[in-house]
Amino acid sequence: MSGTSEGPTPAADLDRSAVTESDINSTSGGPAAYRSVFAAAPLAMAVVDGEGRIVDANGALGALLGGGSAPLVGRVASDLLDLTSDARIRHAYREVLRGRRAKLRCTRRLKQPDGHALWAQVTVSPLEAQTPGAGTPGVLLSVADVSAQRDLQARLRHLQMHDPVTRLANRTLFFERVSAALEAEAYEQSGTGRIGLCYLDLDGFKAVNDTLGHRVGDRLLAAVAERLNGCAEEAGRTRPSVPLVARLGGDEFALLVEDSTGTDQLADLAESVLKVLQAPFDLAGHRLNVSASIGVVERAAAGTTATGLMQAADTTLYWAKVDGKGRWTLFDPERNAHLMTRQALASTLRPAIERGEFRLDYQPLVGMSDGRLRGVEALVRWDHPRFGLLSPNRFVALAEEDGSIVPLGRWVLATACRQARRWQLDNPDDPPLFVSVNVAVRQVWDSDLVADVAEILAETGLAPHLLQLELTESAVMGSAGRPLQALQALSDMGVGIAIDDFGTGYSNLAYLSRLPVSVLKLDGSFVRGFQYESDKEGATPPNPADQVVVEAMIDLAHRLGLTVTAECVETSAQATRLRSIGCDTGQGWLYSRPVSPDRISELRGTAESYAVGNP
Numbered sequence: 001m002s003g004t005s006e007g008p009t010p011a012a013d014l015d016r017s018a019v020t021e022s023d024i025n026s027t028s029g030g031p032a033a034y035r036s037v038f039a040a041a042p043l044a045m046a047v048v049d050g051e052g053r054i055v056d057a058n059g060a061l062g063a064l065l066g067g068g069s070a071p072l073v074g075r076v077a078s079d080l081l082d083l084t085s086d087a088r089i090r091h092a093y094r095e096v097l098r099g100r101r102a103k104l105r106c107t108r109r110l111k112q113p114d115g116h117a118l119w120a121q122v123t124v125s126p127l128e129a130q131t132p133g134a135g136t137p138g139v140l141l142s143v144a145d146v147s148a149q150r151d152l153q154a155r156l157r158h159l160q161m162h163d164p165v166t167r168l169a170n171r172t173l174f175f176e177r178v179s180a181a182l183e184a185e186a187y188e189q190s191g192t193g194r195i196g197l198c199y200l201d202l203d204g205f206k207a208v209n210d211t212l213g214h215r216v217g218d219r220l221l222a223a224v225a226e227r228l229n230g231c232a233e234e235a236g237r238t239r240p241s242v243p244l245v246a247r248l249g250g251d252e253f254a255l256l257v258e259d260s261t262g263t264d265q266l267a268d269l270a271e272s273v274l275k276v277l278q279a280p281f282d283l284a285g286h287r288l289n290v291s292a293s294i295g296v297v298e299r300a301a302a303g304t305t306a307t308g309l310m311q312a313a314d315t316t317l318y319w320a321k322v323d324g325k326g327r328w329t330l331f332d333p334e335r336n337a338h339l340m341t342r343q344a345l346a347s348t349l350r351p352a353i354e355r356g357e358f359r360l361d362y363q364p365l366v367g368m369s370d371g372r373l374r375g376v377e378a379l380v381r382w383d384h385p386r387f388g389l390l391s392p393n394r395f396v397a398l399a400e401e402d403g404s405i406v407p408l409g410r411w412v413l414a415t416a417c418r419q420a421r422r423w424q425l426d427n428p429d430d431p432p433l434f435v436s437v438n439v440a441v442r443q444v445w446d447s448d449l450v451a452d453v454a455e456i457l458a459e460t461g462l463a464p465h466l467l468q469l470e471l472t473e474s475a476v477m478g479s480a481g482r483p484l485q486a487l488q489a490l491s492d493m494g495v496g497i498a499i500d501d502f503g504t505g506y507s508n509l510a511y512l513s514r515l516p517v518s519v520l521k522l523d524g525s526f527v528r529g530f531q532y533e534s535d536k537e538g539a540t541p542p543n544p545a546d547q548v549v550v551e552a553m554i555d556l557a558h559r560l561g562l563t564v565t566a567e568c569v570e571t572s573a574q575a576t577r578l579r580s581i582g583c584d585t586g587q588g589w590l591y592s593r594p595v596s597p598d599r600i601s602e603l604r605g606t607a608e609s610y611a612v613g614n615p
Contacts, residue, residue, distance in 0.1 A: 047127070048077045049138040052097055064120070064143055066112040077141055081122050082108045096124050096139050107146065119150040163247040165218050166225035174246035174254060178306045181258045187301045191240075196260035196298040198243075198270050199313035203291045203325045205251035212286060219283045220290070221251065227276045228253060235269050243269065254313075257298075263330060266298045270328035293320035294328035315339065341387065345395050349404045353411060357383050360415050361594035364603060365436065365565060365587050368579040373604055375434035375468065377587065378416035379594045380408070392438075400440050409443045410452055417460040417467060419597050423604075424466075430604060436468040436498060441483060450489045464494030468519065472500050484515075491516030498565070502553075512560055520557050524568025526550050527578070527588075551581040558582065 038045065044061035046054045054072050062069035065080065077083065083106075084090040092104045104124040111117045121144045161173035169177070178195075180186060187193040202224065209217040228245045232255060236242030244256040255269060273294060281288045295316030297309060312331050320329040352358065362376035382390040399405035420435040443449055457464055469490065491497055498519035512520075526546065554564045566578050569588030578586060592603060 044143040046072065046077065046141045047138060048097075048124075048141050050097055050099075052076055052078055054080075054141075055138065061143060064118075064145060065110075066114065081120070081141075081143065082110065083122065083124075093124060096126055099126055107150075118145055118147045120144065121146045166222050166247045168225050168229075168253075169244055169246040171246070171248045174244065174248060174256065175306055177244055177256060177258075178309065181256070182301050182304055182306060182309075184302070187259070191259035192261055193301055194260045194262070194299065195301045195304065195309070196257035196263075196266040196269075196296075197309060197313050198255040198257075198266060198273065198294050198296055198328070199248075199310075199317050200253050200255075200273065200292045200294040200328075201317065202251040203293055203321075205290070208288065208290075216284055216286060220281055220288060221247070223281050223283060224253070224277065224290070228255065228273065231255070231269065231272045231276055234272065235265075239265075260298055263296075263298045266296045267328070267330070270294045270296050274326070274328065291326035293317060293325050295320055295331070296328050297331045299331075312336065342398065345382075345384070345387070345390075346398045346402060349395065349399055349402065350407070352382065352384070353404065353407050357385070358408065358411065359383055360412065360419070361596060362419075362435075362600050363587060363594040364592045364600070365434075365585050366591045368566075368575065368583050368586050373433065373600075374585060375436060376420075376600055377436040377470070378412060378419075378438075380412050396440070400442050403442065403446060405440045405442050406447045409440060410447070410456075413437050413439075413452065414456045414460070417456050417462045420466055421460045421462045423597075423601065424462075426601065427604060432463075432466055433600075433604075434466040434468055434496070435462075436470055436496075438470045438500065441471070444483045444486050449486050450493075453490060453495060454493065465496065468496035468498050470498045470500040470521065488516045491518070501567075512557075512562070517562060519563050519565060520553070521565045521567055521587075522550065522553065522583075524588075526553075527566050527568045527574055547577065547581065550578075550583075554582050 038056070039058050041058055042060055044058065044064045046057040046061050049055050054075050054077050057069040057072040059069050062072060065072070072080070078090075078093060083093045086106075089104070089106050092106075096104055103126070105121065107119060107121050109117055110120050123142045123144075124139050126139050161170055161176075162168065163170045181195055202220075205217065205220070208220055225245065225247065232243040232245050235257075239261075241258055244254075244258075246254045246256065248254055255273070257266060257269065260266060274292060277290060277292050281290065295313045295318070297312045297316060299309075299312075315336060316329050316331045319332075319335070320327055323329055359381050360378045361381055362378055364373050365375040365377060366372065367374050380392055380396075382395055384390055396405065399408050416435045416437050420433060424432040439449065453467070453469075456462075457467065471487075487497055496518045497516055498521055499517055500521050501523045502520045526549065557564050563584040564582075565585040565587055566574075566583050567587050569575055569578065569586040569590045571590060574588075575586055575590055592599075595603075
């Protein structure tokens with residue numbers, strides 16, 4: 001008879017007592033009665049001396065171990081019942097043998113002579129006095145066959161750990177396996193020290209449930225599971241282990257690759273999954289076609305947690321969906337870092353406004369005819385304590401999504417108007433500069449923009465004609481209802497309205513005549529076609545069509561009573577051509593990058609510099 005360890009014994013098992021000598025001595029009739037009860041007892045028992053050898057055993061123990069009781073006398077009990085292979089059990093057993101009164105109960109897997117194995121609960125307790133027939137003081141050892149209970153527990157555990165629809169490992173078992181694979185001892189002694197995961201869900205599965213019912217949906221899930229198992233088995237033929245396939249809930253599945261060999265292995269597995277799912281499913285008279293999106297993560301096990309692994313997989317699955325579905329996408333740390341940064345910015349936007357972390361820079365708007373500074377565009381910057389100075393394209397879209405664009409826009413508007421009024425007061429002899437402020441459509445819908453503008457102009461003392469509000473072309477074109485009413489009210493107040501990035505949206509020129517717009521700002525993509533410098537070797541001549549289009553837009557705008565500002569003017573050649581076709585105002589690095597308010601004061605009166613394109 002030999003045994004194998006089940007594992008560390010729970011601490012509680014070391015303190016439970018079994019049959020003691022006092023129980024045996026309570027038998028009336030003396031030694032003869034004791035011998036009779038001991039021999040006939042259905043519980044397998046033996047008396048073991050202080051050296052650990054069996055001095056007496058009953059027939060139940062002999063039968064349990066596959067022989068009579070007589071051959072057991074003189075044998076080492078720990079060898080028969082595997083009490084020394086586990087260090088913790090071995091120590092506890094020796095303590096009992098030494099009479100220190102620690103009691104031991106543990107479960108061991110024993111192999112019988114015929115090859116069958118059984119699970120036995122072994123209880124060891126000290127004898128408190130000389131036991132009849134014991135020879136020397138020792139311990140009483142009892143053994144109970146608990147194989148039936150163990151089998152029942154195993155069946156119950158299987159039910160608890162597997163999905164009833166697909167018979168795959170469920171979420172609980174999956175995370176148990178992931179956690180075990182990430183334990184240091186699991187990968188430090190052997191294996192590659194890496195882990196991989198394909199996390200997928202079915203594209204459009206909800207439509208199957210909604211149109212054909214949950215019964216067909218469950219059959220589809222079971223059929224998908226069968227194909228995933230086939231992929232895993234095929235992948236395991238050339239690898240040390242077969243990937244674990246699990247259903248995590250709904251139409252979400254996972255293939256866990258322990259000891260992965262790199263991203264190529266995971267990519268091959270993902271490709272095979274997509275391929276096997278391409279074939280139609282014939283279920284209950286229905287022919288169904290499905291596809292899957294898969295997030296693939298592969299990394300070193302060291303330093304990875306189950307939560308971190310699943311977060312990465314979930315994020316990557318989302319990317320696969322966004323990228324077009326029916327595909328797999330590999331986790332990209334840089335892309336994830338950008339996403340995490342975006343989330344961090346979104347969560348701190350509103351508090352940042354309250355803490356005053358934003359500032360305004362100003363970019364000159366210059367008259368094309370004389371090169372004089374006519375106005376400035378206010379551009380917001382976020383001086384983030386962690387990420388440094390951020391440009392508007394890093395946070396304005398986030399502000400529009402969560403609604404914080406309303407308080408931020410109000411702050412920008414008030415700050416810009418206050419600054420424009422200060423310039424006017426500091427330079428009373430110069431023509432006043434107008435200030436142009438970008439406005440998001442959500443500011444019109446979610447706040448009373450007209451009232452805000454009127455209040456800010458009154459507080460700062462800035463004349464309405466010195467304020468220009470910029471909206472994108474896509475926001476203005478097709479405006480109706482409240483936005484159009486607000487624009488009209490602002491125009492009636494004397495505030496200028498400009499269409500920003502004109503030419504990139506609807507470009508419904510006929511609609512311009514019905515809008516309260518005073519300025520068109522040509523998108524920089526039109527201006528870039530004017531970069532040709534005739535005196536530079538190898539310069540590419542401009543496309544004549546670009547100039548024709550821009551000239552036509554400027555002419556139409558002038559016929560409608562509008563002025564035109566060209567964005568992204570970077571060279572004197574661009575400025576010359578734009579001036580020749582009648583463009584009114586220019587903005588770009590030729591004149592100046594966005595600068596602080598103090599720098600704008602220094603740039604006033606530099607008509608000659610601007611005229612020749614030297615900021």
